Amino acid sequence: MLRFLTRRLAGALMVLALVAVLVFLLTRLASGDPVALLLGDQATAADIARVRAEYGLDRPLGTQFLLWLAQVAQGNLGDSLFLQRPVTQALLERAEPTLFLAGFAVLVAALIGIPCGTAAAVWRGHWADQLLSGVAMLGASVPSFWLGLLFMQFFAVKLGWFPASGYGDPDTPLLERLHHLVLPALVLGLLNSALIIRFTRASVLDILSEDYVRTARAKGLPERSILLHHVLRNALVPIVTILGLTLALMIGGAVVTETVFNLPGVGNLVVRAVLRRDYPVIQGTLLVIAAVYVLINLGVDLLYTVVDPRIRLEAK
Amino acid sequence: MNKSLENLRPRLEVRSLSTSFGTPEGRIQSVADVSFEIPAGQTLALVGESGSGKSVTSLSLMGLHARSARPEVAGEAWFVRRDGQRVNLLALPETEMRRLRGNEVAMVFQEPMTSLNPVLTVGEQIAESVRLHKGLDRRAALARAREMLDWVEIPAAAQRLGEYPHQLSGGMRQRVMIALAMACEPSLLIADEPTTALDVTIQAQILALMGRLQKQTGMTLLFVTHNLGVVAQYADHVAVMYAGRIVESAPVQDLFRAPSHPYTQGLLACLPGMARRQAERAGGADTALLPTGPAGRHRLVAIPGQVSSPLAPPPGCAFGPRCGHREAACELTMPELRALSGQRQSRCILSNHEVTA
Amino acid sequence: MTTLQAMGRPVPAWRTVLERLFRRRVVLVATVLLGWVVAVAAVWPALSSADPSAIDISARLHPPSSAHWAGTDELGRDVWLRIVHGARFSLLIGSVTAAGAVVLGTLLGLLAGYFKRLDAPLMRLVDAMMSFPDILLGIALVAILGPSLWNVVLALVIVYTPRVARVVRAATLVLRELLFIDAARALGVRTPWILWRHILPNLASPILVQLTFIFAYAILCEAGLSFLGVGVPPEIPTWGTMIAGSIDYADRALWVILYPGLAIVFTALSLQVLGDGVRDLLDPKLRKAA
Numbered sequence: 001m002l003r004f005l006t007r008r009l010a011g012a013l014m015v016l017a018l019v020a021v022l023v024f025l026l027t028r029l030a031s032g033d034p035v036a037l038l039l040g041d042q043a044t045a046a047d048i049a050r051v052r053a054e055y056g057l058d059r060p061l062g063t064q065f066l067l068w069l070a071q072v073a074q075g076n077l078g079d080s081l082f083l084q085r086p087v088t089q090a091l092l093e094r095a096e097p098t099l100f101l102a103g104f105a106v107l108v109a110a111l112i113g114i115p116c117g118t119a120a121a122v123w124r125g126h127w128a129d130q131l132l133s134g135v136a137m138l139g140a141s142v143p144s145f146w147l148g149l150l151f152m153q154f155f156a157v158k159l160g161w162f163p164a165s166g167y168g169d170p171d172t173p174l175l176e177r178l179h180h181l182v183l184p185a186l187v188l189g190l191l192n193s194a195l196i197i198r199f200t201r202a203s204v205l206d207i208l209s210e211d212y213v214r215t216a217r218a219k220g221l222p223e224r225s226i227l228l229h230h231v232l233r234n235a236l237v238p239i240v241t242i243l244g245l246t247l248a249l250m251i252g253g254a255v256v257t258e259t260v261f262n263l264p265g266v267g268n269l270v271v272r273a274v275l276r277r278d279y280p281v282i283q284g285t286l287l288v289i290a291a292v293y294v295l296i297n298l299g300v301d302l303l304y305t306v307v308d309p310r311i312r313l314e315a316k
Numbered sequence: 317m318n319k320s321l322e323n324l325r326p327r328l329e330v331r332s333l334s335t336s337f338g339t340p341e342g343r344i345q346s347v348a349d350v351s352f353e354i355p356a357g358q359t360l361a362l363v364g365e366s367g368s369g370k371s372v373t374s375l376s377l378m379g380l381h382a383r384s385a386r387p388e389v390a391g392e393a394w395f396v397r398r399d400g401q402r403v404n405l406l407a408l409p410e411t412e413m414r415r416l417r418g419n420e421v422a423m424v425f426q427e428p429m430t431s432l433n434p435v436l437t438v439g440e441q442i443a444e445s446v447r448l449h450k451g452l453d454r455r456a457a458l459a460r461a462r463e464m465l466d467w468v469e470i471p472a473a474a475q476r477l478g479e480y481p482h483q484l485s486g487g488m489r490q491r492v493m494i495a496l497a498m499a500c501e502p503s504l505l506i507a508d509e510p511t512t513a514l515d516v517t518i519q520a521q522i523l524a525l526m527g528r529l530q531k532q533t534g535m536t537l538l539f540v541t542h543n544l545g546v547v548a549q550y551a552d553h554v555a556v557m558y559a560g561r562i563v564e565s566a567p568v569q570d571l572f573r574a575p576s577h578p579y580t581q582g583l584l585a586c587l588p589g590m591a592r593r594q595a596e597r598a599g600g601a602d603t604a605l606l607p608t609g610p611a612g613r614h615r616l617v618a619i620p621g622q623v624s625s626p627l628a629p630p631p632g633c634a635f636g637p638r639c640g641h642r643e644a645a646c647e648l649t650m651p652e653l654r655a656l657s658g659q660r661q662s663r664c665i666l667s668n669h670e671v672t673a
Numbered sequence: 674m675t676t677l678q679a680m681g682r683p684v685p686a687w688r689t690v691l692e693r694l695f696r697r698r699v700v701l702v703a704t705v706l707l708g709w710v711v712a713v714a715a716v717w718p719a720l721s722s723a724d725p726s727a728i729d730i731s732a733r734l735h736p737p738s739s740a741h742w743a744g745t746d747e748l749g750r751d752v753w754l755r756i757v758h759g760a761r762f763s764l765l766i767g768s769v770t771a772a773g774a775v776v777l778g779t780l781l782g783l784l785a786g787y788f789k790r791l792d793a794p795l796m797r798l799v800d801a802m803m804s805f806p807d808i809l810l811g812i813a814l815v816a817i818l819g820p821s822l823w824n825v826v827l828a829l830v831i832v833y834t835p836r837v838a839r840v841v842r843a844a845t846l847v848l849r850e851l852l853f854i855d856a857a858r859a860l861g862v863r864t865p866w867i868l869w870r871h872i873l874p875n876l877a878s879p880i881l882v883q884l885t886f887i888f889a890y891a892i893l894c895e896a897g898l899s900f901l902g903v904g905v906p907p908e909i910p911t912w913g914t915m916i917a918g919s920i921d922y923a924d925r926a927l928w929v930i931l932y933p934g935l936a937i938v939f940t941a942l943s944l945q946v947l948g949d950g951v952r953d954l955l956d957p958k959l960r961k962a963a
Contacts, residue, residue: 018797133949137949209382215493220416253809
């Protein structure tokens with residue numbers, strides 16, 4: 001068991017290392033020469049050279065990478081070129097709307113996806129199954145910004161139930177700020193529920209064909225009882241892991257929705273940074289986003305071994 | 317009703333059970349015209365090779381086929397309930413059937429490793445059945461579960477109650493399955509190859525346990541197996557299945573002593589040493605005709621050919637293509653299951669004559 | 674039994690495949706719809722001389738009518754015509770991305786699945802790439818490569834290759850263990866030949882499934898990138914740039930974004946239904962892998 005744990009941990013560390021390299025390379029390649037942009041047209045070659053040395057950009061790439069890693073290991077993600085603050089601070093400021101948005105969206109996706117997916121599995125082959133599976137595929141075919149725009153037009157502009165955009169400022173009370181998130185969370189949640197429906201359906205179908213479900217039926221248990229106590233308890237584990245990974249991916253991946261609804265979130269931060277070649281922000285944010293994903297992935301794998309004793313046995 | 321009369325009625329009387337499944341290639345007849353009866357308190361062994369339809373028969377009786385397989389079950393299965401009422405299992409509405417399952421009719425399956433829910437404790441799984449059918453509360457149900465574990469001879473039963481299936485060995489899990497099945501004192505137990513997936517030594521233990529339990533409770537047992545050794549030791553009556561039909565049925569001693577259907581004869585001949593003993597019993601002279609290998613030892617006998625596909629059954633008798641006694645009439649129609657003397661039945665035109673022991 | 678079988682004639686393999694694929698009506702409908710989209714995109718511009726970029730300020734933001742089936746946008750351009758012309762670009766981007774991702778991903782997946790020593794490093798790389806949300810990776814790559822049609826395609830190919838690699842690797846792992854591969858090796862067949870003749874053909878099903886899904890994802894991702902302004906340059910009329918360009922007028926003239934979006938939805942949906950249908954056809958051995 002311990003060997004399994006250390007193996008998984010080592011694997012995750014290797015992936016993280018690769019992620020760091022990828023992030024560094026991507027950022028440097030994408031940023032081109034940020035100093036020239038920063039200093040503007042009036043800068044002389046000498047100015048540029050001086051500023052580059054200041055930022056340590058004249059050192060070889062490999063050294064820069066290691067220096068950056070050392071910095072990150074100490075918790076310092078560097079300072080933004082344009083935002084006049086450390087990257088970490090910028091991230092933390094942006095974290096609230098993104099995390100709440102991702103959290104709500106995953107909640108919506110789960111509340112819609114799990115019951116619908118279970119229903120589709122139980123009534124497999126029935127028209128209800130076809131309908132639900134079709135709806136799931138529809139959800140995966142809709143561009144998020146389009147749905148966001150439509151929702152905005154209908155629910156915010158026309159009906160006036162929700163604010164059309166923005167997030168309020170730090171002074172507005174939390175509830176009002178969260179009110180801004182309802183519409184975008186609905187959009188993201190609806191679209192992601194497609195994946196959850198499909199996954200739940202597959203997971204439940206798998207379990208329904210297991211021998212112990214047949215044993216439960218042989219005991220004379222009513223179908224509802226079997227679903228709740230036997231099927232879902234086993235099916236939920238993989239479903240929860242998918243929900244966790246979806247949440248992780250939404251942290252940067254909700255950039256489109258954030259842009260539509262003008263939310264000051266993490267995705268927005270990255271896009272602006274890319275456009276302005278603010279490489280410390282790009283580097284730091286991408287690293288955090290990917291690292292969160294890798295860590296959640298690892299956590300979810302480990303959760304599996306704890307919850308499902310059979311995997312523990314196989315791992316040995 | 318007079319107790320002794322009641323005991324004379326068969327606990328289970330199956331008449332012309334037929335089951336077919338819907339597949340993309342069309343409807344496949346898995347089991348056809350299966351009829352047998354089991355007197356109360358006795359054991360009927362349902363014997364046959366893989367694919368003969370014996371598992372399908374037991375699942376049909378319990379109504380446990382997957383809906384996605386689009387099963388169609390025809391025929392009658394008359395079961396005498398605890399209160400004396402006689403019901404047709406195949407015609408019961410699902411809610412009624414659920415009241416019987418796990419309660420008066422129970423089933424033990426083949427794969428103990430996967431037949432228990434991995435995330436529930438052993439005690440909970442047994443208690444679930446008892447709570448459902450006997451209405452006991454949680455504590456009482458767990459106490460009963462503990463009793464059952466003791467009864468199936470699992471050591472340290474109290475501790476086992478809180479353990480998970482993966483913590484037990486295959487043999488233990490099968491004991492748990494038996495405990496589960498018997499928790500509500502069913503009058504009919506269907507055991508579908510309960511020992512096939514276990515080690516040989518464990519097999520003997522489990523079989524002995526089941527034999528003991530049966531004697532203690534007087535329950536009726538339908539035992540599905542392909543192992544003739546088991547049949548010889550534990551069954552009262554035997555029904556042999558081939559290609560979805562019963563081809564022979566007889567009291568166990570009679571079957572082994574003088575099988576009347578060529579398939580049964582072939583099955584028994586396959587047992588090492590049986591062929592020689594059969595030939596000797598039949599008159600001795602034939603032993604010279606038995607196949608021998610180098611060093612003059614008798615070779616193992618095998619039934620030539622293979623079971624035909626259910627999608628393309630041969631006309632006439634299903635065993636015909638492989639039968640050494642085949643005649644022209646065998647290819648015309650499927651022979652009827654004919655009653656012979658002494659509670660024997662055979663589906664072969666050759667068994668018109670009496671079979672002498 | 675199919676009619677041909679009933680007649681006792683030998684059935685050509687592709688006919689059985691098509692019959693099984695279209696056993697569900699939905700799949701047939703989706704394929705027809707898809708074919709229609711492709712046909713319209715290919716044929717309409719050739720047949721009609723109407724110019725989709727014809728600016729007519731007097732006809733700004735007219736709602737759908739018989740003259741303009743999907744209305745006009747803020748420059749008076751016919752939205753339907755733009756959708757039809759835009760279809761070419763969107764479909765082009767989708768198909769080339771899918772093809773590219775499939776080719777690269779299959780190569781990676783084959784190598785990782787067949788050669789144990791390559792498995793770990795390649796899969797770590799795949800894992801690392803898949804730790805980024807698709808769209809962020811796309812944004813970063815387009816920023817590196819510069820915004821042009823083909824750079825967007827290249828970026829999307831890189832984004833979706835890992836997905837294909839994973840699926841192909843899983844399928845290869847399954848196939849590698851099958852007896853006929855052992856048999857081939859025992860006969861002394863060379864590895865490249867085994868890969869090409871024995872494994873690759875059996876990968877056809879999962880590859881086809883991935884092809885259709887990535888086609889759909891690419892269209893959606895490109896639309897997102899264009900919407901953010903980091904995708905295809907706005908002069909090129911993909912469905913994404915159409916919506917991005919007309920955003921400000923959505924409140925007065927919903928049709929300028931409604932119809933291009935519907936085009937995306939229909940196409941992506943048809944592709945996914947088709948992909949699902951192909952998946953149902955899958956070799957049962959590989960079903961779990963895909």
